[in-house]
Amino acid sequence: MTNKKKRGFPTAFTVLFIILILAAGLTYVVPSGKFSRLAYESQSNEFVVTDPNDSVVTFPATQETLDKFKIQLGLDKFVDGVIQKPIAIPDTYTRIEQRPQGPLDIIKAPIEGVFDTVDIMVFVLILGGIIGIINKIGAFDAGIAALSKKTKGKEFILVVLVFLLTTLGGTTFGLAEETIAFYPILMPIFLVSGFDAITCIAAIYMGSSIGTMFSTVNPFSVVIASNAAGINFTNGLTYRVIVLVLGSVITLAYIYWYAKKVRLNPEASLVYEDEHVIHERFLKDYDSESKVQFTIRRKLVLLIFTLAFPIMIWGVARGGWWFEEMSALFLADAILIMIFSGLSEKDCVNTFIAGAADLVGVVLTIGLARSINIVMDNGFISDTLLNYSAELIAQMNGGVFAIVEMIVFSVLGFFIPSSSGLAVLSMPIMAPLADTVGVSREVVINAYNWGQGLMSFITPTGLILVTLEMAETTFDKWLKYILPLMGIMGVFSIVMLVINALL
Known part of the structure; x- marks a missing residue:
């Protein structure tokens, strides 16, 4: 009798492609529709209104024009550049000709996804090249050995520090995609410290996710959503800080429980069977018994690499940077590391290319994830789902309104993964509904933040599959880990939202 080979869970590529096909299928089922949109043109000081048939009409940039279109925002929000993206105009949803996405559209979407995300891909490839050079000269090995001696018996402090730093970045400036850069440097440290890959992913990914979910002053979510809802983002700030602290404590406790269980019994790790692949x-070249010296050259190379991270965080938070600037920063970092590496020019270039090649799978995952959003956008189903959602929650009582709205934003967060895009599209429609049920508009802001943030724990169209591909971990292992915590955080968020609605 022959033993049947155990069937493994599909790779990130297969999971994403299946979801791509399902998303295309939705464009046959969900009616296509569009809201009219209003945008401010600063040069002519006019409002440009585009209707569902793509006809364009201009209006004077006055408060009377905004009132005419039932947009409950001050003119200053547009003139001062607070609202920069086109916003949906209430009560203008219109069905349009169905735009189903067929087989040709499905095949083209990944190509378009690559074009759309090439800036992120370049960033990841440069990062891979740097990691290759640092590994080549043994700097990581020496640094990890030195660090493990100093943290002996206090390893969980590393988890706490990483979690708190990424949470702080998430809640203040929306640290998310930038965390891709953290895995190559932190994963080896976590593994040598006795943690598994899941714990490392949780410390980084859940840190930034909890931070962005319970955002306090993140300009890309709570600030832009508050502005689009016509309220000041400081409304309810104290309450959001309290919820952030409580949510962080709950998440850290869950990470600690799992990490302790794995340390006591390594076979309890959800990725135990993949441990050799991850290691x-x-x-690959790390030997715990090796006496690799932490030389001045290796210390200097690690210092150059490490200094790029606070510069990157400053650039994103204060300098208006995005992936073009971040890629340029790490390219300059790579050149400096090459100069001080002690390797020959040929070794430097070949090692950089080999390191970048190691992450080709990751960058292709990024493009494929984006293709799902492209198919849904081209099918024009997002506005339809928003219109259905607005009709669903209208006239509900306060507590139920808050709960259902959070669930609605969780669903919308799958179809519109951009926090700023969802805010600008939905708030002019959703925020006024709060007035009709007698709750504060800050409840809508929190429902949007917490609903979309909760879905980000598992949304394949977001960062999680890219992260798992980087960490050599499959989606099913992550789901086994995160679904209990997701349930806990869902209940916690609903309770805090109902309290918010009743205050």
Whole structure:
């Protein structure tokens, strides 16, 4: 009798492609529709209104024009550049000709996804090249050995520090995609410290996710959503800080419970059967018995690499940077590392190319994830779902309104993964509904933030599959880990939202 080979869970590529096909299928089922949109043109000081048939009409940039279109926002929000993207105009939803996405559209979408995300891809490839050079000269090995001696018996402090730093970045400036850069440097440290890959992913990914979910002053979510809702983002700030602290404590406790269980019994790790693959990826040349010296050259190379991170965070938070600037920063970092590496020019270039090649799978995952959003956008189903959602929650009582709205934003967060895009599209429609049920508009802001943030724990169209591909971990392992916490955080968020609605 022959033993049947155990069937493994599909790779990130297969999961994404299946979701791509399902998303295309939705464009046959969900009616296509559009809201009229209003945008401010600063040069002519006019409002440009585009209707569902793509006809364009201009109006004077006055408060009377905004009142005419039932947009409950001050003119200053547009003139001062607070609202920069086109916003949906209430009560203008119109069905349009169905735009189903067929087989040709499905095949073209990944190509378009690559074009749309090439800036992120370049960033990841440069990062891979740098990691290759640092590994080549043994700097990581020496640094990890030195660090493990100093943290002996206090390893969980590393988890707490990483979690708190990424949470702080998430809640203040929306740290998310930038965390891709953290895995190559932190994963080896976590593994040598006795943690598994899931714990490292949780510390980084859940740190930034909890931060962005319970955002306090993040300009890309709570600030832009508050402005689009016609309220000041400081409304309810104290309450959001309290919820952030409580949510962080709950998440850290969950991470600690799992990490302790794995340390007591390594076979309890959800990725135990993949441990050799993960170690091959991140600790390929590491030898715990090796006496690799932490030389001045290796210290200097690690210092150059590490200094790029606070500069990147400053650039994103204060300098208006995005992936073009971040890629340029790490390219300059790579050149400096090459100069001080002690390797020959040929070794530097070949090692950089080999390191970048190691992350080709990751960058292709990024493009494929984007293709799902492209198919849904081209099918024009997002506005339809928003219109259905607005009709669903209208006239509900306060507590139920808050709960259902959070669920609605969780669903919308799958179809519109951009926090700023969802805010500008939905708030002019959703925020006034709060007035009709007698709750504060800050409840809508929190429902939007917490609903979309909760879905980000598992949304394949977001960062999670890219992260898992980087960490050599499959989606099913992550789901086993995160679904209990997701349930806990869902209940916690609903309770805090109902309290918010009743205050």
